Amino acid sequence: MSDGTNSSVGDYVCFSSGHQNPNRGCDIWVNTKLPITTEGSKRCISEKDIFVLHKDERILIIAIKIASERTVVASVYAPHEESKKQEKDDFWRALEQLSSKHGVDMVLGDLNGHVGEYATKGIGTRGF
Helix, strand or coil, X not given: CCCCEEXXXXXXXXXXXXXXXCCCCCEEEEECCCCEEECCEEXXXXXXXXXXXXXXXXXXXXXXXXXXXXXXXXXXECCCCCCCHHHHHHHHHHHHHHHHXXXXXXXXXXXXXXXXXXXXXXXXXXXX
């Protein structure tokens, strides 16, 4: 495992961006005891096969290697709707650039979506 704040709790290892501000920070919890079937056999994720690729107060990206497979996961915490436009634009630009740079397969997190005040092509007027 490369740099990153991590700790073990039961069957899980927690990777954290390590931010102390309660309005910032991201975690990714990985079960290291539950087997995953890959290439026809069951394997558990080992902590040594998890690498922190990026971490800051709003974006945490890890790579998990199992056998010959590699999955890149991002945990994000987007700015609230009331945040300044520049802060929101900077976040989405950074997420797009980092996702491209690291080949992110999955983005999970608190995206602070806001439904109901305006319609967009992707969401419409009724949400998901």
